[in-house]
Structures are given as structure tokens and as C-alpha cells.
Amino acid sequence: MPEITRAEVAHLANLARIDLSDDELDHLAPQLSVILESVASISGVAGDDVPPTSHALPLTNVFREDVVTPGLTPEQALSGAPAVEEQRFSVPRILGEEQ
Amino acid sequence: MTDTLVAFDDVLATYDPALGLEVHVELNTNSKMFCGCPTEFGAEPNTQVCPTCLGLPGAMPVVNGKAVESAIRIGLALNCDIAEWCRFARKNYFYPDMPKNFQTSQYDEPICFDGYMDVDVDGETFRVEIERAHMEEDTGKSLHVGGATGRIHGADHSLVDYNRAGIPLIEIVTKPIRGAGAKAPDVARAYVAQLRDLIVALGVSDARMDQGSIRADVNLSLSPKGSGTLGTRTETKNVNSLRSVERAVRYEMSRHAAVLDAGEKILQETRHWHEDTGVTTSGREKSDAEDYRYFPEPDLVPVAPSREWVEELRGTLPENPTARRARLQAEWGFSDLEMRDTVGAGALDVIEQTIAAGTTPQAARKWWLGELARRANEQGVLVDALPVTPADVARVQALVDEGSLNDKLARQVFDGLFAGEGTPDEIVAARGLAIVSDDGALSTAVDNAIAANPDVADKIRDGKVAAAGALIGAVMKEMRGQADAGRVRELILEKLS
Amino acid sequence: MITRTAAELAAALAAGETTSVAATQAHLDRIAEVDGAVHAFLHVDAEGALAQAAESDARRAAGATRSALDGVPIAVKDVLATEGLPTTCGSKILEGWIPPYDATVVRRLKAAGLPILGKTNMDEFAMGSSTEHSAYGPTRNPWDLDRIPGGSGGGSAAAVAAFEAPLAIGTDTGGSIRQPGAVTGTVGVKPTYGGVSRYGLVALANSLDQAGPVTRTVLDSALLHEVIGGHDPLDSTSIDQPLPALVEAAKRGAAGDLSGLRVGVITEMSRQEGGLSGWQAGVLARFQESVDLLVKAGAEVVEVSCPSFVHALATYYLILPAEASSNLAKFDAMRYGLRVWPEADASAEEVMRATRDAGFGDEVKRRIILGTYALSSGYYDAYYGQAQKVRTLISRDFDAAFERADVLVSPTAPTTAFKLGAKLDDPMAMYLNDLATIPANLAGVPGISVPSGLADEDGLPTGFQILAPALADDRCYRVGAALEAALLEQWGGPLVPPEEKLS
Structure with a gap:
């Protein structure tokens, strides 16, 4: 029976960058276990010979011409930003490494 | 902290290196990978963005067909198979310069796979096997404010420009390269150099390592000599010059060996390359926490290049740069050194075209690697960016060959070309540069020179013909260089015999 | 004015009997009157709507109307980007965000001359079946203000049911147009996947989402569908083919003759025994x-079995959270929306974590965690990968069923509207509301929900779902209009929520 432990929820929340409180962790772990138990019912329903469907309709090769089209002005681009400096998005200090 | 290092030769006594290279090539398409924003380098911040590349809620990607075409051409040039059907996938991780917090990339279905490139190192050929080449998008760029200048550590906050976000990238990944031994650093460098040449020949990228349009990540591991196993690898990121590729491999080999010699284990981690000091430092440790949760991108439909299209693109491939270079070197009779200089100056194409316009190989090389290379160097560009065409150079050389110009006058013609004064012939006419071989004018100048230098004239009369040079110089000075030096010499000797 | 259908309003405008400004003002007045109780709207743009209406009137005076619906006002679900109008998706994390661009659907509405009244309430990021998961408070069902209007598009359905708008746009990922339609006694259409552009629709589950019409009549849906549908080069999954003639199909259906039509009743979605449990008796009645009325109109009924449909819910609740967990990653406090500082010198990563904790509601967090789990290494094959395979089986069931029937039918939702709060703490019970609507999203086929009456036990609306093969949306309209006509004749007029409850 699949079960998500509290520690696993904490790990997943970390991957998903959500700072869950202890209360939320306590609350979510059993709820997710219930949901997971239910959705796990599909394991084994489809055999190895069944191809997966990632797209509802079988379209392929939808391409754009390589031409420049009008985008946003910097003012529009930055209009929703919590903070702006030097026509750039101002973000809190970045830990870790440069990309 | 300074790393302990083992001398390079000692590394090889104990260990076998295995290399792996991941090279990102930024394509030179007009528009981005998934939207119609322009891709010009160096634009004002956030002026080349739209809802899609800014990751605004609701916006959707559409694949740039030209980028797919470029990916296929790169794959074909690397002798890859081209997928009959493949998908884009999302690589999920959070980083402020990535607008959607996932990168649209390809995962287990790359468009190109299983290729190779033969790399020449000092006359020896190494076959570098290509695992895959896939399509993805670039990220934005962060400027770190406060703290030590420009560095991420200690910065107070960061400023993000998304102009680069969404520019098409092709990531080319090799299989582990083994058996290079002492030549591992050279093989790494030669691979990247040859790959760059190939990209240039294909015309799919600006291929400027200094501007980041080609970026290399260098993987390295050591295994006990002769064991045939693969050791734990490190990945040194963003090694952005050919010389650095070589140095980074050399450094990591020495560092790995020291760690292993001390009985410790290599951490599987990302390393940062420091161009200034020539060392790598530890980045993030690769751990289980790094889980990219790839899945097929539902907003894009699969790419299924028809075999007809692939064959059509195969027909557009340029001659393999290595083969072409060998062919041209033989045809032109250049030495290895001359050929290396030619390639290094980016002058292969212009020299080829100059020769095609009728100039001898040595003359073409003389101009392009001499006078013109000097001027290009002053301007900080490659010779092919100068306002001088191969046809111009061929014409100038033709004028020299027929005696209408000498080298000094030819340089003045180039001045005129740089100043936009017209064709070489127009410049010669306008500037009055043609050499004077009319005996009347020359004869007067020679008489003047003899009169002004009686001592020299006497020496020549006494049979010291070598002294004629001084008189020739005087004549040339009077004629402001526009005299046929050979004819001047003949006239002096006639008059003083 | 407000009780007129969109088609009637369009006719009145064309005949010069009224103006767009008058029609728009009447609906704005109605919103002012009842939306305090219903809370269908998150944002009302009276000024903008009236300006657009005045432009429409001017166009009409100049003989330059842009579409059959030029001048007919509309409400838009808050999940579609509207330039200059707030777009929150019912979430705190997007509070105050004003998009600098229009969704393609919105652009087409504007191009066709429909004044936009405002943005309608929804479950946060369209996650829910009751609109209770809106960060801005629930919408209430005009039939009973203590009950849910369905979800996630409860706002659009309630607005139309309460005569606050003649037309609305909804989006349907697992039933968010059709199920609210069923429980509010309105019509809702989920078009064929790819039939209406998703550009500018803030994605919940990209491979399932479709925008579509929310109206009071089948003809109105067809009229609206023709305005918003059709190929869009900005959406790679958009179908590059002309829409079928939907209005024509609706008119043909309303004439009442269904002879030769084969109607497939899906065993697994219409019988208590052998299929799914929890179906309300009044809904089944x-x-x-x-079904009997369709037979009376000349249709032939066949019973079809779609055995994989019993796995649709589980499949859906793996695919949706997986895609959603990735889609919602972009809400990170860096470029737009909420930014929460856990402490003064917090790092970007800490700000992201704190903002996402404060800005997302419980249901969103549940699904993000579930989706992160389903995609994480070691579980992908067992969960997401397996769900994609079952999706194939569900599509195959549809293919087989459509061999035997031209359309498939079922009740839209297993129950009538339940009380607010009844299922809030029981996610699985909430998820079961979408049992009958989910298979269409998984297979990409179109579906319509048409009001089918009131359940005997509680006097609340029930819905009848009609599903057609991909690209055959016209069949939904033909059969839907035929059923609507037969029911209207039986009832003597449309079902209308009791007015006294709204004031």
C-alpha cells in the first residue's frame, strides 16, 4: 500500500519550494496517502504493450517561421515586478551557484 | 583553500583519464526558440522579451522551425542518427534567471544521437563518439549587486535581464572519451576547436566563445591505470575558451590524482572554472535532492522530421572542415605552421576566395595574415569582418604583379578601401598612386640624386654597385614612393657606367 | 433585458430595439444587485464594458458590426489573461497582477465586439469542483445560496444562471465547465482539445485544459463557440482546421428530428450497479x-461499455497534479505577483519558499506535492507513466464506443449541488464530482452539459452530458439543442432559479 510519510512530504515540499509549516506537514501527509492509495489503483491496469499518451491529439511538426514578431516594451515586461532596478527584475540575493 | 595537485606526468603513471564534453551552442536564428523575440547580443535589458520567454502566466511556446533545421544539420555533420519522432521535455528546477522554473529541453528522446567526430591531435586521430545533440532554451542573465563586484557570493541582491531567455541552444554531449592518456587536455581542446569550426562552417551560430555563444562543460574522471573502469567524475562548468578547456582538464586531472593518491574519494560535483587563476573550485554537490522531474512538454507537439527533409538537409552540409583544411593545405602548399596561422586568424575562406580570384596562395596569405590581419587586430575583429573583399585583395595584387603598384602603394590602396573610397582602381586613380616608370620624370629625378650625392656617384662609378641603393632611396623620396624601383636602378647604372 | 438569451439580445440589437450600452448597463445593474449574495465576480469592469458597448453601438450605427454577437456583453473566467484587467486565477499569489497581454480567446471576444463585464470567480488555479477553493471566498449557487455552484468555473456558471451575464467563458480540465453547468442549470461546452486556443489561459493541466462557452441555451453556446474557436498559431496544440458549422447544427437540432442518430449510453457512468457508486437517484431519473426524449425524437439507443472509464479519475489525479506542479513553479515571487520576505535579508530561495507557502491555498499545495511525487525519480513509471498508458486505454474505449454510437451520453455530475463546506476536508469525495466529465478531457473529445431538470429529492438542477468524437463538436450541439427543445416544451419554459433567494 503506497503511503507518503511526513518526511517524504517535507522532501517533496522542498523540491517544490514550498515552506510548509509543521501543521501543514501533519495535515498533508495522511491526506496525500489517502489520495495516493486511491490513484494507485491504476498500477497494472495497462500492460507494457500499451503506448503512453502525452498529447490528446496526434499532431506533429508544428513550427513557427524564424521571423521576429513584436514583444513587450520593457515597461510592460516589468509592470508586474515586485521590484525593479536598472530596467531589470530586482530579486533577492541568490544562494548557490551561477548557472 | 588551495588544492593539492599531482604533477601531470605522475598522474599518467598511475591513472587513465576519461573525458566527457558537453558543449552548448547558441544558434544564430533571427528569433528565439519558442517565440518571435529577437536574439541580438548586447541589447538593452528586457527589450527582447514577450509573454512567452518571460514565462508570464498563460503564455505558450511554439517551436522555431529554423532551430530544428539547425539541430538536424549539426547532428548530420556529427554523423548522428536523426530521430524519426521525438518530444520536448520539461526539466524542472528553480532558479531566478529561468522564467518558468523549468527549462524546455529534451530528455530521453534527443533529436540527434549516436554520432562521432574524428579529432586530429598532432597528426593522430581520435574518434570522439557523440552520445546526443538536443534542443533546448537558454536562461536569462543575472547581475549581482553589492558585495564583491559581480560575484554571486556576498551579493546584496541580483538584477535579472531576460533578453537571453529562450534563445535556442543545441547541447552536444560526448560519450566518455577514453584512451587519450597524456593527450587528454589536447583532445578536449581539439574537439571543442573542431566542433566550433564545424558550427562555423554550418553557419548555424556566431560561435563566439567570448560572447558565450559556445560554452563548454568539461567532465573528467580518473581510473586506476589499466583497470578499464570509470571513476567518479566532476563537471567543470562554463569553460569558455579553447585554452581554458585544455587547462581545466589538466587541472582536474592533477587535482583528482592528488585526492585519489591521498586515499580519498572524488565527490561527484559541479566545479567552477576560474579563468584568471586557472583553478577550479567546488560548486554544488550532485545529490539525490537534484531531481529534475522530466516529463514530456504538453504545450508542444512531437517533432517528426521526415526522411525526405533530413536528406534534403544532408545535401546542404558543407565539406567537413578537417577534410577541407587538409585539401586546401595540399592545394596551396602551405606549411603546417602557415595553415595553423591561417585557420587561427579565421582567414581560410577569404584566402580561398582570393586565390579563386586569381592570386597566388602565398600572395593571398601575405596580405590576409600580414597587413590585413594587423588592421583586423587593431579593430578587434576577424579579417572576414574587414571592409575589404577577397576580390579587392586579388585586384591589388594584380596591380602589384603588373608593376603598377608596389607594396607601399598597395597599403595606401587599403587605406582607401578602409575609408570607403571605392574600388582599388578608383582609389589608385583618385589618389594618384600609380608607379611612375616614365623615363622622362625618372631621369630628371636620377640626375638630381646624382648631383646631390657626388660621393655615392663616385663609388658606383668605381664599380661599387651596391651603393646604388642610397641613390634609389633618394629618387624614391623625391617621387614620394611612386617610382618603379627597378627602372630607377637601371637608369642610375646607365648614367654612371 | 437580462433574461434574454444572447441570441435574443443580438436580434434586438440588430433590430435597433436596444443598444449595447443599455444591455451592458442592465447587466452591470444586475451584478450590483445580486453579486453581493452570489459572488460570481472577482472584478467588474463597468467603465471598460460600457466603453466597449458604446463602440459597438457606434459600429452598428455605421453599419460595421463585427460579428453576430457584437454588443452582447460577456463575463470571463479569471484564469484567462486580460490586458489591463486583474487576473488572479482565484489565488493570492497573483493578487493585483495585471497582464500586459490578452489571451487569444479574449482577443477574439474583443475583435468580435463583445463588451467584457468582468472576471469571474473560480477555484484557485482551477483546482476544485465547488469554487470554495477561491482565495477570495466562494461563489454561491443561485438556486440555493447555501450550496456550491460547482467548480472550478462556479463564477461563470453562477453569473449566467443569475442573469448577471448572458454569456461567459469557462475552462474545463476535468469538468470545470460542464459540472458547474449541471449544478446551476446552465449550458456548458468543453470543445475538442485544440479547438479553442489555450494561449493566455493560465494552465492547470496543459494536456487537458480547454476553454469553452458557458450560457443558458445551446444556441448561445454555439454562437460563442464560433467566435472563440478555430486555429491559433500561438498555440502549438491548436487544430489547424475550420470549425464544424456549430450554429447550424444547433438550429438543426432544435428542429427536433434525430432519426438515424445512434445514442450510446455509457454503462459505467449511468448505472448504480456494476459501475460507479454514489449516483443520486434524482440525477439518474x-x-x-x-434519454427517452431523444428516443422520441427518433434516436436509437445502444448501451456501450467503456471499462477503462472506472480508472479515469485515478488517471486524471496523476496527470493533472504532475503537469500542474510544473506549471505553477513559475509563481516564485521573482517577476510578478506576491513576494513574501520571511526575514529582511532572506535569499531568493527563501523568499520563493515563503511566498509559495503564503500564496497558495491548501488544495493547490496538495496537488503540487502530489504531482511532484508522481514525477519524481523512481516513481515516474509507476505513476505518471502508468497514467499516460491508461489514458491510451480510455481513448481506445472511446474509439470503440464511437464505432457503435454517434454520441455518448451520461449524467454530467453524479449529484446535485451540495452544501458549502460539505466536502472541503475530504479531497477524495470532492474529486468524485468529476467522475463523468473527466474521460472526455483525457481523450480530448468534446462534451456539452445541458440542463435536464430538477432532482425530485432536493429540487436542484441536474445535467445531461453529450460526448462526441474529436472534431465532431457539431454533434454535441445538434443533440443538445434537440434535447433542450424537447425539455423546454415539456417544462413550458426555461428553468430559472427562484428570484427571491437572490436578493
Whole structure:
């Protein structure tokens, strides 16, 4: 029976960058276990010979011409930003490494 | 902290290196990978963005067909198979310069796979096997404010420009390269150099390592000599010059060996390359926490290049740069050194075209690697960016060959070309540069020179013909260089015999 | 004015009997009157709507109307980007965000001359079946203000049911147009996947989402569908083919003749025994009556089995959270929306974590965690990968069923509207509301929900779902209009929520 432990929820929340409180962790772990138990019912329903469907309709090769089209002005681009400096998005200090 | 290092030769006594290279090539398409924003380098911040590349809620990607075409051409040039059907996938991780917090990339279905490139190192050929080449998008760029200048550590906050976000990238990944031994650093460098040449020949990228349009990540591991196993690898990121590729491999080999010699284990981690000091430092440790949760991108439909299209693109491939270079070197009779200089100056194409316009190989090389290379160097560009065409150079050389110009006058013609004064012939006419071989004018100048230098004239009369040079110089000075030096010499000797 | 259908309003405008400004003002007045109780709207743009209406009137005076619906006002679900109008998706994390661009659907509405009244309430990021998961408070069902209007598009359905708008746009990922339609006694259409552009629709689950019409009549849906549908080069999954003639199909259906049509009743979605449990008796009774009316109109009924449909819910609750967990990663406090500082010198990563904790509601967090789990290494094959395979089986069931029937039918939702709060703490019970609507999203086929009456036990609306093969949306309209005509004749007029409850 699949079960998500509290520690696993904490790990997943970390991957998903959500700072869950202890209360939320306590609350979510059993709820997710219930949901997971239910959705796990599909394991084994489809055999190895069944191809997966990632797209509802079988379209392929939808391409754009390589031409420049009008985008946003910097003012529009930055209009929703919590903070702006030097026509750039101002973000809190970045830990870790440069990309 | 300074790393302990083992001398390079000692590394090889104990260990076998295995290399792996991941090279990102930024394509030179007009528009981005998934939207119609322009891709010009160096634009004002956030002026080349739209809802899609800014990751605004609701916006959707559409694949740039030209980028797919470029990916296929790169794959074909690397002798890859081209997928009959493949998908884009999302690589999920959070980083402020990535607008959607996932990168649209390809995962287990790359468009190109299983290729190779033969790399020449000092006359020896190494076959570098290509695992895959896939399509993805670039990220934005962060400027770190406060703290030590420009560095991420200690910065107070960061400023993000998304102009680069969404520019098409092709990531080319090799299989582990083994058996290079002492030549591992050279093989790494030669691979990247040859790959760059190939990209240039294909015309799919600006291929400027200094501007980041080609970026290399260098993987390295050591295994006990002769064991045939693969050791734990490190990945040194963003090694952005050919010389650095070589140095980074050399450094990591020495560092790995020291760690292993001390009985410790290599951490599987990302390393940062420091161009200034020539060392790598530890980045993030690769751990289980790094889980990219790839899945097929539902907003894009699969790419299924028809075999007809692939064959059509195969027909557009340029001659393999290595083969072409060998062919041209033989045809032109250049030495290895001359050929290396030619390639290094980016002058292969212009020299080829100059020769095609009728100039001898040595003359073409003389101009392009001499006078013109000097001027290009002053301007900080490659010779092919100068306002001088191969046809111009061929014409100038033709004028020299027929005696209408000498080298000094030819340089003045180039001045005129740089100043936009017209064709070489127009410049010669306008500037009055043609050499004077009319005996009347020359004869007067020679008489003047003899009169002004009686001592020299006497020496020549006494049979010291070598002294004629001084008189020739005087004549040339009077004629402001526009005299046929050979004819001047003949006239002096006639008059003083 | 407000009780007129969109088609009637369009006719009145064309005949010069009224103006767009008058029609728009009447609906704005109605919103002012009842939306305090219903809370269908998150944002009302009176000024903008009236300006657009005045432009429409000017166009009409100049003989330059842009579409059949030029001047007919509309409400838009808050999940579609509207330039200059707030777009929150019912979430705190997007509070105050004003998009600098229009969704393609919105652009087409504007191009066709429909004044936009405002943005309608929804479950946060369209996650829910009751609109209770809106960060801005629930919408209430005009039939009973203590009950849910369905979800996630409860706002659009309630607005139309309460005569606050003649037309609305909804989006349907697992039933968010059709199920609210069923429980509010309105019509809702989920078009064929790819039939209406998703550009500018803030994605919940990209491979399932479709925008579509929310109206009071089948003809109105067809009219609206023709305005918003059709190929869009900005959406790679958009179908590059002309829409079928939907209005024509609706008119043909309303004439009442269905002879030769094969109607497939899906065993797994219409029988208590052998299929799914939890179906309300009144819902099944109204369903059977509607089937009988179709037979009376000349249709032939066949029973079809779609055995994989029993796995649709589980499949859906793996695919949706997986895609959603990735889609919602972009809400990170860096470029737009909420930014929460856990402490003064917090790092970007800490700000992201704190903002996402404060800005997302419980249901969103549940699904993000579930989706992160389903995609994480070691679980992908067992969960997401397996769900994609079952999706194939579900599509195959549809293919087989459509060999035997031209359309498939079922009740839209297993129950009538339940009380607010009844299922809030029981996610699985909430998820079961979408049992009958989910298979269409998984296979990409179109579906419509048409009001089928009131359940005997509680006097609340029930819905009848008609599903057609991909690209055959016209069949939904033809059969839907035929059923609507037969029911209207039986009832003597449309079902209308009791007015006294709204004031």
C-alpha cells in the first residue's frame, strides 16, 4: 500500500519550494496517502504493450517561421515586478551557484 | 583553500583519464526558440522579451522551425542518427534567471544521437563518439549587486535581464572519451576547436566563445591505470575558451590524482572554472535532492522530421572542415605552421576566395595574415569582418604583379578601401598612386640624386654597385614612393657606367 | 433585458430595439444587485464594458458590426489573461497582477465586439469542483445560496444562471465547465482539445485544459463557440482546421428530428450497479427521461461499455497534479505577483519558499506535492507513466464506443449541488464530482452539459452530458439543442432559479 510519510512530504515540499509549516506537514501527509492509495489503483491496469499518451491529439511538426514578431516594451515586461532596478527584475540575493 | 595537485606526468603513471564534453551552442536564428523575440547580443535589458520567454502566466511556446533545421544539420555533420519522432521535455528546477522554473529541453528522446567526430591531435586521430545533440532554451542573465563586484557570493541582491531567455541552444554531449592518456587536455581542446569550426562552417551560430555563444562543460574522471573502469567524475562548468578547456582538464586531472593518491574519494560535483587563476573550485554537490522531474512538454507537439527533409538537409552540409583544411593545405602548399596561422586568424575562406580570384596562395596569405590581419587586430575583429573583399585583395595584387603598384602603394590602396573610397582602381586613380616608370620624370629625378650625392656617384662609378641603393632611396623620396624601383636602378647604372 | 438569451439580445440589437450600452448597463445593474449574495465576480469592469458597448453601438450605427454577437456583453473566467484587467486565477499569489497581454480567446471576444463585464470567480488555479477553493471566498449557487455552484468555473456558471451575464467563458480540465453547468442549470461546452486556443489561459493541466462557452441555451453556446474557436498559431496544440458549422447544427437540432442518430449510453457512468457508486437517484431519473426524449425524437439507443472509464479519475489525479506542479513553479515571487520576505535579508530561495507557502491555498499545495511525487525519480513509471498508458486505454474505449454510437451520453455530475463546506476536508469525495466529465478531457473529445431538470429529492438542477468524437463538436450541439427543445416544451419554459433567494 503506497503511503507518503511526513518526511517524504517535507522532501517533496522542498523540491517544490514550498515552506510548509509543521501543521501543514501533519495535515498533508495522511491526506496525500489517502489520495495516493486511491490513484494507485491504476498500477497494472495497462500492460507494457500499451503506448503512453502525452498529447490528446496526434499532431506533429508544428513550427513557427524564424521571423521576429513584436514583444513587450520593457515597461510592460516589468509592470508586474515586485521590484525593479536598472530596467531589470530586482530579486533577492541568490544562494548557490551561477548557472 | 588551495588544492593539492599531482604533477601531470605522475598522474599518467598511475591513472587513465576519461573525458566527457558537453558543449552548448547558441544558434544564430533571427528569433528565439519558442517565440518571435529577437536574439541580438548586447541589447538593452528586457527589450527582447514577450509573454512567452518571460514565462508570464498563460503564455505558450511554439517551436522555431529554423532551430530544428539547425539541430538536424549539426547532428548530420556529427554523423548522428536523426530521430524519426521525438518530444520536448520539461526539466524542472528553480532558479531566478529561468522564467518558468523549468527549462524546455529534451530528455530521453534527443533529436540527434549516436554520432562521432574524428579529432586530429598532432597528426593522430581520435574518434570522439557523440552520445546526443538536443534542443533546448537558454536562461536569462543575472547581475549581482553589492558585495564583491559581480560575484554571486556576498551579493546584496541580483538584477535579472531576460533578453537571453529562450534563445535556442543545441547541447552536444560526448560519450566518455577514453584512451587519450597524456593527450587528454589536447583532445578536449581539439574537439571543442573542431566542433566550433564545424558550427562555423554550418553557419548555424556566431560561435563566439567570448560572447558565450559556445560554452563548454568539461567532465573528467580518473581510473586506476589499466583497470578499464570509470571513476567518479566532476563537471567543470562554463569553460569558455579553447585554452581554458585544455587547462581545466589538466587541472582536474592533477587535482583528482592528488585526492585519489591521498586515499580519498572524488565527490561527484559541479566545479567552477576560474579563468584568471586557472583553478577550479567546488560548486554544488550532485545529490539525490537534484531531481529534475522530466516529463514530456504538453504545450508542444512531437517533432517528426521526415526522411525526405533530413536528406534534403544532408545535401546542404558543407565539406567537413578537417577534410577541407587538409585539401586546401595540399592545394596551396602551405606549411603546417602557415595553415595553423591561417585557420587561427579565421582567414581560410577569404584566402580561398582570393586565390579563386586569381592570386597566388602565398600572395593571398601575405596580405590576409600580414597587413590585413594587423588592421583586423587593431579593430578587434576577424579579417572576414574587414571592409575589404577577397576580390579587392586579388585586384591589388594584380596591380602589384603588373608593376603598377608596389607594396607601399598597395597599403595606401587599403587605406582607401578602409575609408570607403571605392574600388582599388578608383582609389589608385583618385589618389594618384600609380608607379611612375616614365623615363622622362625618372631621369630628371636620377640626375638630381646624382648631383646631390657626388660621393655615392663616385663609388658606383668605381664599380661599387651596391651603393646604388642610397641613390634609389633618394629618387624614391623625391617621387614620394611612386617610382618603379627597378627602372630607377637601371637608369642610375646607365648614367654612371 | 437580462433574461434574454444572447441570441435574443443580438436580434434586438440588430433590430435597433436596444443598444449595447443599455444591455451592458442592465447587466452591470444586475451584478450590483445580486453579486453581493452570489459572488460570481472577482472584478467588474463597468467603465471598460460600457466603453466597449458604446463602440459597438457606434459600429452598428455605421453599419460595421463585427460579428453576430457584437454588443452582447460577456463575463470571463479569471484564469484567462486580460490586458489591463486583474487576473488572479482565484489565488493570492497573483493578487493585483495585471497582464500586459490578452489571451487569444479574449482577443477574439474583443475583435468580435463583445463588451467584457468582468472576471469571474473560480477555484484557485482551477483546482476544485465547488469554487470554495477561491482565495477570495466562494461563489454561491443561485438556486440555493447555501450550496456550491460547482467548480472550478462556479463564477461563470453562477453569473449566467443569475442573469448577471448572458454569456461567459469557462475552462474545463476535468469538468470545470460542464459540472458547474449541471449544478446551476446552465449550458456548458468543453470543445475538442485544440479547438479553442489555450494561449493566455493560465494552465492547470496543459494536456487537458480547454476553454469553452458557458450560457443558458445551446444556441448561445454555439454562437460563442464560433467566435472563440478555430486555429491559433500561438498555440502549438491548436487544430489547424475550420470549425464544424456549430450554429447550424444547433438550429438543426432544435428542429427536433434525430432519426438515424445512434445514442450510446455509457454503462459505467449511468448505472448504480456494476459501475460507479454514489449516483443520486434524482440525477439518474432525469437522465433516463432525457434519454427517452431523444428516443422520441427518433434516436436509437445502444448501451456501450467503456471499462477503462472506472480508472479515469485515478488517471486524471496523476496527470493533472504532475503537469500542474510544473506549471505553477513559475509563481516564485521573482517577476510578478506576491513576494513574501520571511526575514529582511532572506535569499531568493527563501523568499520563493515563503511566498509559495503564503500564496497558495491548501488544495493547490496538495496537488503540487502530489504531482511532484508522481514525477519524481523512481516513481515516474509507476505513476505518471502508468497514467499516460491508461489514458491510451480510455481513448481506445472511446474509439470503440464511437464505432457503435454517434454520441455518448451520461449524467454530467453524479449529484446535485451540495452544501458549502460539505466536502472541503475530504479531497477524495470532492474529486468524485468529476467522475463523468473527466474521460472526455483525457481523450480530448468534446462534451456539452445541458440542463435536464430538477432532482425530485432536493429540487436542484441536474445535467445531461453529450460526448462526441474529436472534431465532431457539431454533434454535441445538434443533440443538445434537440434535447433542450424537447425539455423546454415539456417544462413550458426555461428553468430559472427562484428570484427571491437572490436578493
